[in-house]
Amino acid sequence: TRTQVGIVGCGPAGLFLAHLLHRAGIESVIVESRTREAVEGTIRAGLLEHWVTELMRDMGLGDRMAREGHAHDGITLQYGATRFHLPLDELTGGKRVTLYPQHEVLIDLIAARLADGGRIHFGVSDTAFHDIETDRPRIAFRHPDGTPDELSCDYVVGADGFHGPGRRAIPAAERREYDRTYPFGWLGILAHAPLSWHELIYARHEEGFALLTTRTPEIQRLYIQCDPRDDIANWPDERIWAALHRRLETAGDWKLADGRIFQKGIIPLRSFVCETMRRGRLFLAGDAAHIVPPTGAKGLNLAVADVLVLSRALEAALRRGDESGLDAYPATALRRIWKAERFSWMMTTMLHVDAAETPFEHRIRMADLDFLAGSRNAQAAVAENYVGLPF
Ligand code: DHB
Numbered sequence: 168t169r170t171q172v173g174i175v176g177c178g179p180a181g182l183f184l185a186h187l188l189h190r191a192g193i194e195s196v197i198v199e200s201r202t203r204e205a206v207e208g209t210i211r212a213g214l215l216e217h218w219v220t221e222l223m224r225d226m227g228l229g230d231r232m233a234r235e236g237h238a239h240d241g242i243t244l245q246y247g248a249t250r251f252h253l254p255l256d257e258l259t260g261g262k263r264v265t266l267y268p269q270h271e272v273l274i275d276l277i278a279a280r281l282a283d284g285g286r287i288h289f290g291v292s293d294t295a296f297h298d299i300e301t302d303r304p305r306i307a308f309r310h311p312d313g314t315p316d317e318l319s320c321d322y323v324v325g326a327d328g329f330h331g332p333g334r335r336a337i338p339a340a341e342r343r344e345y346d347r348t349y350p351f352g353w354l355g356i357l358a359h360a361p362l363s364w365h366e367l368i369y370a371r372h373e374e375g376f377a378l379l380t381t382r383t384p385e386i387q388r389l390y391i392q393c394d395p396r397d398d399i400a401n402w403p404d405e406r407i408w409a410a411l412h413r414r415l416e417t418a419g420d421w422k423l424a425d426g427r428i429f430q431k432g433i434i435p436l437r438s439f440v441c442e443t444m445r446r447g448r449l450f451l452a453g454d455a456a457h458i459v460p461p462t463g464a465k466g467l468n469l470a471v472a473d474v475l476v477l478s479r480a481l482e483a484a485l486r487r488g489d490e491s492g493l494d495a496y497p498a499t500a501l502r503r504i505w506k507a508e509r510f511s512w513m514m515t516t517m518l519h520v521d522a523a524e525t526p527f528e529h530r531i532r533m534a535d536l537d538f539l540a541g542s543r544n545a546q547a548a549v550a551e552n553y554v555g556l557p558f
């Protein structure tokens with residue numbers, strides 16, 4: 168099959184790219200190793216930056232988000248007995264964030280893509296990039312019934328996540344990569360429970376970080392810092408609730424409402440950047456090129472930012488033969504990527520408890536929070552990053 172842009176990965180990066188290209192009159196095809204049900208049913212991130220919600224609205228993809236998403240005009244932070252409100256909207260000239268889960272975004276974008284006649288092949292296997300250094304790169308794959316197929320493209324994009332074939336199609340010796348692993352994991356739960364608070368709460372407790380967030384008025388999402396090598400089997404529901412109550416109920420007489428847990432799991436935290444985001448006619452976007460720890464909710468938003476830059480560059484190349492945008496893509500994308508890496512690292516470091524931290528470092532972290540609680544300038548810097556940096 169011929170197409171202009173072949174995309175591996177039907178996550179936020181791949182889908183936003185396909186929509187942006189379609190809007191510019193450029194054809195693309197997406198191949199995805201998971202089934203449509205798996206893509207639409209996996210619960211992941213939840214928070215959209217201000218400009219992402221505007222982009223969705225401008226693309227005609229924002230109707231359900233407007234009805235079912237929840238705009239938040241502030242966040243709550245907490246340490247010891249201190250709880251404070253950080254007014255995102257006041258500090259950013261009226262910007263907010265919207266809680267609208269990633270899988271709901273994907274459901275809406277997949278439906279709209281298919282309604283537009285877009286092609287997405289789900290459940291494929293043996294996906295491989297070929298001839299990326301020629302002007303006719305290819306993506307080979309097998310359909311779910313085993314039939315081999317191939318996309319012959321002008322450009323190919325690895326929007327296929329940290330473990331996908333995209334980044335590995337660039338020889339390891341030629342990739343410039345940076346990473347940091349943290350001695351922290353997040354144990355996340357979904358529970359049938361009422362809302363406990365009108366905002367997200369990010370808490371630093373001497374036992375470890377805790378985050379209260381939400382999905383719907385009836386379903387709450389909560390996270391606690393844990394050992395990344397710990398086994399979820401060591402965490403019966405009562406132990407999780409006990410930790411959440413201890414870590415979150417430190418300010419006044421506020422109480423956390425609990426309920427029945429229906430999903431739980433542990434994820435490791437890491438920071439990673441592959442600065443080599445292009446080789447020949449292959450371009451990387453989203454988690455294929457970079458990972459942030461979840462604190463601050465930058466991952467999905469950063470993937471969308473990559474493909475906004477990439478879609479404009481592909482449009483210039485395919486419509487006008489102007490490749491200057493493609494040449495500049497890694498450098499342009501990396502300026503935003505490193506700022507998101509910095510912010511996610513800063514939020515993670517400030518809010519988590521590291522057993523290897525010296526008493527000096529511990530006091531610096533507490534002073535970070537104390538400064539943030541009392542300084543409008545410090546809060547404005549956090550708010551500016553949290554709602555999404557301008558382009
Ligand atoms: C959520 C996750 C985050 O990492 C975060 O910083 C805020 C919200 C969430 O899952 O809702």
